[in-house]
Amino acid sequence: MPLTLTVLGTASPYPQPGRPCSGYLLRGGGAEVWVDAGPGTFAELQRHTDPARLTAIWISHLHADHSADLLAAAYAYAFGGMTPPAPVPVYAPQECARRLAGFFGKPDVDFLSGVFDFRPLCDGHEAQHWNLRLTARAVAHDAEAYGLRAECQGSVLAYSGDSGPCAALVELATRADLFLCEADIDEHREGERVHLTPEDAGRVAREAHVRELLITHVGPTLNRESATARAAVAFGRPTDTAREGDSRIV
Ligand SMILES: [Zn+2]
Known part of the structure; x- marks a missing residue:
């Protein structure tokens, strides 16, 4: 299968009817990876694949709208009968396992060791699943956060995370080939550079010489059509809006 991106959710910072928070399904080279687990995306994931068959889960950062x-x-894996044939690797910031354990009032996630295999991310972290390579880069956010570069048989998808x-x-x-990029804010708050404006997204895409820009994670002070139009002006090349349910070959 060629590298394919399916949009599960794009909302920021809370889910809306028909519009979950950040989540994507990335398929290619024999692998299926759920990228970001924003609220509402686990349900959408089931429209497109059997979650028990996921090759890996990749979490950009631990803000709730992504994790x-x-x-x-x-719940599905451990208590819902959706047991994966082997523990699913979860690439995420170090704290992820402890946070999840805390929700269950447990000191650690040993009780989930049959279903999740936590693997901490770091800057430059690489994971290879068959012909899909996932590379993490530490990016600028108000939490430990990573962007993702996914490469498969010559095709490249980049994802900003936050x-x-x-x-x-x-x-x-x-x-x-495709840059899936947030455009969360209308303008920067004084002294704070933790998200991108649509113009920032367009400028990053232009500096990086990407082929196509796909705008996502558009925050409540913007609407996604106008955010995409603003990003397109700054980029000067093909720019589109990420929409729930859309799939595209990278
Ligand atoms: Zn965030």
Whole structure:
């Protein structure tokens, strides 16, 4: 299967009817990876694949709008009869396992060891699943946060996660075929660079020489059509809006 992106959810920072928070299904090279587990995305994931068959789960950062549905997956896997044939690797910031354990009032996640295999991310972390390579880069956010570069048989998808403008984001996206990028804010608050405006997203895409820009995670002070139009002006190349249910070959 060629590298394919399916949009499960794009909302920020809370889910809306028909619009879960951040989550994507990435398929290619024999692998299926759930990228970000925003609230509502575990249900949408089931429209497209059997979650018990996931190759891996990849979490950009632990803000709830990107990670809360790990709980939904834990319930399905551990208590809902959706037991995976082997523990599913979860690539996520170090704290992920402890946070999840805390929800269950447990000191650790040993009781979930049959279903999840937690693997902490770090800057430059690489994971290879068959012909799909996942590379993490630390990006600028108000929490430990990573962007993702996914490569499969010559096709490249880059994903910003949540990030302010930074050199790592440009490097991550360099010459990507598709750059899935947040445009969360209308303008920066004084002294704070933890998200992108639509113009920032367009500029990063232009500096990185990406082929196509896909705008996602548009916050409540913007609407996604106008955010996409603003990003397109700054980028000057093909720019589209990520929409729930859409699939595209990278
Ligand atoms: Zn965030």
